[in-house]
Amino acid sequence: MIDKGNINELAELVPITSLRNLVSDFKVTKGELFLNVKADSLVKTITFLKDDVNFQFEQLIDICGVDYLNREPRFDVVYHLLSISLNQRICVVVQVADKTPIPSAVSVYETAEWYEREVWDMYGISFFGNPDMCKILTESSFNDYPLRKDYPLNGSVKWSYDEKEQRLTAKSVDGII
Amino acid sequence: MVRAVLKNSTLNTMQQTAGGGFFRLVLEVDGENILKATPHIGFSHFGIEKLIENKSYINAVSLLNQEYALVLAIEKLLKIKPSKRAAYIRVLLAELSRIMSHLQTVVSIAEGAGNSTPSYYGAAVQEKIMEFLELAGGSRLHANCLRVGGVYNDLSYGLMEDIVKWLKKDFLCFLDNIDEKLTEDRIFKQRTVGIGTVSSENAIEWGFSGANLRASGSLWDLRKAQPYDVYDELDFEIPIGKYGDCYSRYLVRMAEMRQSVNIILQIIEKIPEDFMIILDDTVATDNEKTVLSHSSKNIDEDYNVPAGQCYESTEAPSGEFGAYLVSDGSNRAYRCKIRTPSFAHLQAVPHVLKGNKIEDINTIISSLGIEAGEVDR
Numbered sequence: 282m283i284d285k286g287n288i289n290e291l292a293e294l295v296p297i298t299s300l301r302n303l304v305s306d307f308k309v310t311k312g313e314l315f316l317n318v319k320a321d322s323l324v325k326t327i328t329f330l331k332d333d334v335n336f337q338f339e340q341l342i343d344i345c346g347v348d349y350l351n352r353e354p355r356f357d358v359v360y361h362l363l364s365i366s367l368n369q370r371i372c373v374v375v376q377v378a379d380k381t382p383i384p385s386a387v388s389v390y391e392t393a394e395w396y397e398r399e400v401w402d403m404y405g406i407s408f409f410g411n412p413d414m415c416k417i418l419t420e421s422s423f424n425d426y427p428l429r430k431d432y433p434l435n436g437s438v439k440w441s442y443d444e445k446e447q448r449l450t451a452k453s454v455d456g457i458i
Numbered sequence: 459m460v461r462a463v464l465k466n467s468t469l470n471t472m473q474q475t476a477g478g479g480f481f482r483l484v485l486e487v488d489g490e491n492i493l494k495a496t497p498h499i500g501f502s503h504f505g506i507e508k509l510i511e512n513k514s515y516i517n518a519v520s521l522l523n524q525e526y527a528l529v530l531a532i533e534k535l536l537k538i539k540p541s542k543r544a545a546y547i548r549v550l551l552a553e554l555s556r557i558m559s560h561l562q563t564v565v566s567i568a569e570g571a572g573n574s575t576p577s578y579y580g581a582a583v584q585e586k587i588m589e590f591l592e593l594a595g596g597s598r599l600h601a602n603c604l605r606v607g608g609v610y611n612d613l614s615y616g617l618m619e620d621i622v623k624w625l626k627k628d629f630l631c632f633l634d635n636i637d638e639k640l641t642e643d644r645i646f647k648q649r650t651v652g653i654g655t656v657s658s659e660n661a662i663e664w665g666f667s668g669a670n671l672r673a674s675g676s677l678w679d680l681r682k683a684q685p686y687d688v689y690d691e692l693d694f695e696i697p698i699g700k701y702g703d704c705y706s707r708y709l710v711r712m713a714e715m716r717q718s719v720n721i722i723l724q725i726i727e728k729i730p731e732d733f734m735i736i737l738d739d740t741v742a743t744d745n746e747k748t749v750l751s752h753s754s755k756n757i758d759e760d761y762n763v764p765a766g767q768c769y770e771s772t773e774a775p776s777g778e779f780g781a782y783l784v785s786d787g788s789n790r791a792y793r794c795k796i797r798t799p800s801f802a803h804l805q806a807v808p809h810v811l812k813g814n815k816i817e818d819i820n821t822i823i824s825s826l827g828i829e830a831g832e833v834d835r
Contacts, residue, residue, distance in 0.1 A: 282677045282696075285684050311534055311768050339662050342771075345782050345795035359782065361769055361797070365662060365678050372769065392665035395805045403507075418500040418834060427508055434512045 286369040288314050294335055300326065315372045320383040323375050327389050330362060330371065338362035338371060341386065344396035346404040350430040354378035356406055360386065377406055385410035403428035466493060473497075473823060476566035479830025481804070487816060495811040497804055503834040510794040524774065524832075525604050526552060527781040528794065530686055531770035532606045535763050535785055544608035545687040546729040551594055551603050552772075553718040553725075554621070557629075558587045559775030560669075560711040560718075563827045567708050568640055570820035571649035576636055583632055586624060593617050606761075618726050625719050633715060641712070650704040654810050654822035657702060664806035667799050668777030670826055673710045674702035680773040691728065694721050704818075704825040762789050776800055776827035800832040 292309050295301065295316070303326045306317040318326045330338045340363040347357040360373040377383050385408035386393035397408040398417040405426040407414060416423075425432055438451040469485040479502045486494040526548070533539065540548065565580035588598040594617065595603035595610055603610045640646050656666070661674035671678055679696045681689045697713035699706030765787040771780035777799025784793040803826045810822055 282679070282683050310766065313768060315767075340665055340667075342665075342778065343780060343782065343795065343797040345793075345797075347784055347793045359795075361780070361782065363778075365676065368683050370769070390665075391663060392802060392805060395801065416500075418503045420500070427505060428511075434508060 283368050286364075286367050288312055288369070291336075291369055291371070298333065298335065299329060303329065313370065313372060315374055317374050317376070320375050320377060320381075323373070324384050324386065324389060326373060327360065327362070327386055330373070331389055336364065336369075336371075337366050338364045338369070340365065341390035341392050341396070342370075344386070344393060344400055346400040346406055346428070348404060348428065348430045354381075356404060358383065358400060358406060379405075382407040382409045384408065387411050402426075405429070471819075473819070475828055475830045476562050476824050479834070481830050481833065483807075483819070485811075485816070490816045492811050492814055492816060492819075495808045497807055499804065499830070499833050501834065502831050506835045507794055507796060510791050513790065524779060524796075526774070527770050527772045527779050528783070528796075529604045529606055530772065531768055531781045531783040532763060534768045534770055535766050535783065536606065536761075537764075538607050540608045540687070542688070542730050543612075546725050547594075547609050547613060548604060549687055549689065549692070550613075550618075550621075550722055550725045550729075551591065551601060551609075553721050554587055554590060555601065556775045557715050557718050558584050559827075560715050563775075563824060564636065564640075564708060564711050564715075566824035567650065567704060567821055568646065570818075570822075570824050571646050571704075573640065573643070573646060576640060579632065579635070583629065586628075590617065590621055590624075618729075622723065622726050625722060630716075630719065633712065637712065641709070647705065649818070649821060650708060650825070652701075653704045653818050654814060654825060655701060655703045656806075656810055660809070661702060664809060665802035666777070666806065667802065668773060668775070668827075669710050669714060670707060670777065670803060672696065673699035673706040675700055680771060680778060684771070686770075686772060692721050692724050694724075704821050707825040707827075762787060763791075771797070774799060776829070776832070777803065796835055798832045798835065800828045800830075804828050804833050 288309055292307065292314050295304060295307050300316070303322040304316045304318055308315050316326065327338075330336045342361040342363045345359045345361070347359065349355060349357065354376045356377040356379070358375045358377055360375075362371045362373065364370070375383060383406065385397055387397070387410060394411060394413060395417060397411050398413065398415065400406050401408065401414060402416045402418050403426060419427065425437055433454070435454070437454060439454050440449055440451055442448075443450040466486055466488045469487060471483045471485060472480055473483050474480055481501060482498040484496045484498065485492055561580050561584055565577040568574070568576045591601040591603070592598045593614055595601040656664070656670070656674050658675040661671050661676060666674065667678075675698060677696060677698055682696060694717045697710050697717065699710045763785040765785055767782070767784045769780055769782045771778050773779075778797070779799060780797035782793075782795040782797065783791055786792040807823065807826070807828070810826070811819065814822060
């Protein structure tokens with residue numbers, strides 16, 4: 282196990298390798314390297330990061346969605362990669378508009394499958410190329426995307442027992458939807 | 459003669475994990491061999507990430523090893539560091555709860571393999587550790603000790619001596635007992651050696667981390683590789699396995715418990731006698747308030763965290779536990795993604811179970827240290 286690699290040295294490699302054509306912007310903040318890429322060059326970027334000898338990011342640690350409600354495009358999808366052999370971390374950020382599918386990372390990292398399903402479940406960002414693009418954490422009758430900023434904490438429907446119909450019915454909560 | 463054509467059958471099973479919680483496992487079996495396994499999760503999902511977004515930073519707490527990453531991430535954005543003594547206390551408590559978690563895993567491997575006696579002894583030991591955590595933080599399971607900028611309180615008088623006494627006298631003796639009863643036990647070895655084997659390459663590819671990765675032969679420990687708090691001042695060894703089967707995972711965890719004892723004994727020697735600084739008292743928001751209303755105001759309003767984003771990870775008992783925090787400058791997290799190791803491990807379960815037998819499911823799942831509550835969040 283080697284000591285933690287220098288993040289600035291890694292950042293210096295970005296403009297001189299083939300990443301320069303793929304990455305639109307990069308920055309080092311608080312000892313972490315963030316790469317901004319366009320959705321169509323995402324798969325190429327992470328393939329390069331996984332295979333190149335200077336990067337060797339073998340593991341996909343996490344995929345995380347972030348909802349910036351008033352921004353256009355609305356969502357960020359953040360990929361956290363870890364290199365065990367070089368002891369480095371990197372973040373790849375893709376900006377996505379609402380209702381726009383982005384390419385799946387499953388062909389590069391097998392573990393992306395569940396993480397992408399979670400992002401789909403929580404934010405409604407779909408990934409094409411994922412073999413099983415369905416909900417993972419919420420129940421199948423649940424039709425909202427709970428981690429979106431416009432989704433209220435208490436939920437958007439209220440369940441109550443209807444005497445006439447003799448069953449549970451869902452009603453929209455007034456004033457929110 | 460007409461030969462009957464046998465079809466593979468599909469089983470719908472509910473798996474209970476060692477620490478409570480469920481997930482559904484759909485199995486396609488040929489006799490007792492597993493051909494395909496599909497886990498379905500979400501039964502204990504309670505939306506902690508949404509809750510954290512709607513609560514101030516001080517209210518977002520969880521289990522000790524689990525809140526560690528979040529606390530580190532907030533500290534990174536605030537650009538503060540805990541005092542030496544507080545950092546040592548954090549590591550001490552984290553190692554105590556690592557022992558507790560590994561113990562749970564070890565005894566549930568034994569239980570899966572048909573030997574339920576260790577779990578009764580293990581429960582007594584866990585109870586003792588919970589007692590220590592209760593003395594340190596006020597509650598048993600959700601120790602609630604860590605704070606941004608330090609810990610909740612200094613350890614009560616004589617607690618450290620008690621911990622040392624107990625570790626040296628009772629706990630090491632207990633580990634020797636378990637070693638004697640399980641490690642060389644013929645039946646236990648028959649049920650674990652060569653079961654649920656994961657090669658080193660596969661472990662990396664399937665996103666393994668922590669003890670499971672080490673059991674497959676990769677030398678990787680965040681406490682050494684990317685040390686946080688005072689782990690760089692402590693001297694400990696990283697046990698690694700060779701074959702990546704259930705028995706290796708059991709042995710790695712047993713060895714790690716001994717290393718945790720080693721770490722705690724070092725902490726007791728090295729811990730400095732300085733004061734602790736806790737952020738709640740140091741960040742004064744309004745000087746005109748009296749002390750009493752000041753502290754309640756702090757709890758209501760909390761502190762603001764500068765805008766920015768960062769990812770911090772810790773070596774939780776079951777693997778890499780990470781927190782990705784996005785702050786917009788207010789007193790609430792704009793986004794807090796909790797990365798749990800069990801999520802990645804459970805995703806690999808179909809690969810690990812393939813080719814194994816039905817009776818080994820419990821052993822394999824508990825040897826991977828999977829907890830349903832941690833998967834679902």
